[in-house]
Amino acid sequence: MRSILVGSTLLAAALYAAPVLAQDAPASDFTITGGATLTSDYRFRGISQTDKNPAIQGTLGVSHSSGFYVGTWGSSIDDYVAAGSDQEIDLYAGYKKTYDGTTVDVGLLYYYYPGPSGNTDFFEPYANVSRTFGPVTAKAGLNYSWKQHALSCGLCSSAREDNLYTYAELSGGIPGTGVSLTGHLGENWGRSYLTAGLKNYTDWSLTAAYTWKNLTFSVAYVDTDFKKGEAVDFSGKNVAKGGVVAAIGVAF
Template identity: 55%
Template sequence: MRFSTISLSALMLASATPAFAQEETAPPPPITINGSATIVTDYRFRGISQTDKNIAVQGGITISHESGFYVSAWGSSVSNYVTAAVTGTQELDLIAGFKKTWNGTTFDIGALYYVYPKTKLAGDNSSSDFIEPYVSVAHTFGPVTAKATANYAPKQKALALDQIGPKEDNLYLAGDLSAAIPGTPIGLTGHLGHTFGPSWLSIGKEYTDWGLGATVTYKALTFGVQYVDTDGDFITYTGKNASKAGVVGSVGVSF
């Protein structure tokens, strides 16, 4: 899943006439709506390809209240390569949370529900949808932002090995760094995460994923490139290693 970033304009100090002050310091609306649409060369979720290393189309919308509460929906094309006959084509993430910033530190807590509409064969009792609460803390140091995240999915049928065994839970811990190069439209990112198992999300045990990336922004467009890798192995029914290192390109628009 991916969040849309909600930006609030800083209030300017009042000066000159009251009319000028009113124009420049008008408060932001209590409810903000943001959206995005993106094309990626490979949809990687915690380092593992969700599209069998093929292109994905993604989009999302976030409704945020000035109190800090928000709801969001995000979707992507996927290829849930269970078998050649049963292949999911969509992922829908439904999110609700609370985010607030104090003195440069942003706290974010909420829950994410993953939905994978798919066609099942007769007698298929597997489950694919699951819920995952999360919490993150981020702090900005000048042009650099550091973020720590914990996602914990309690025991659910969808997290069972091969999605047919006993219920399993899953813990994901991650650290991210992002930096904007002053005076340029270029941004840099670094990521390190670890998935604890055993569960379907952890490829049956546990593994580490990492990545380095760069973005260039032009007006509402963002172009990105990222190197992604893991220390795990996940072989799809097509014979590809979905967790092998790769370069992911993207182009997106925000509104």
């Protein structure tokens, strides 16, 4: 727990207000956050996970003043993503701290897909660094997955692949409007479950969000550099084609 230093003046005031302050709970070093989102499409690194259909998502996290945190995030998905599963549940733990204005965040993700197959789950360590320059925040990060059974290239061979995802983002708010803008550019180094013989691809997005009380409304344009027919689901739909994604979320 945090140490609390009380000066003589504050102590005197506390004595006079004892009947009131005695009912106040001490500040906790733990913070609990959560939320739910309804989105018109769940895009993961530019590729739709819901066959371009809506998704329901939720999150719950616990953080400590030391910088350590744990949490979970989940979304509905289409069954082509993970061998018939219709859910993605991400479990994560990490450490986040700010040093001289630069925030460092490192941790480990576990992607869990409930369903008949046990070969679709995998681990992914991550790290990112962010810093604010006036009204703009710059962020750069990477996620790496070593060779695991779930990272086999399902449409090309049974060979297992490692995978590296790197990205950069710029974000900032428009003063007096409640609107924020975020630009994202990412590069996937390695095969994915939909990219067959292709090794790398680029994704990008531009998102505008408006926050009112505990509600956030957002609209984004998401795209990749896949050519027609290079990233399709099992029904032949191009799930990496550029498109608009709208969402509404509530935080608590």
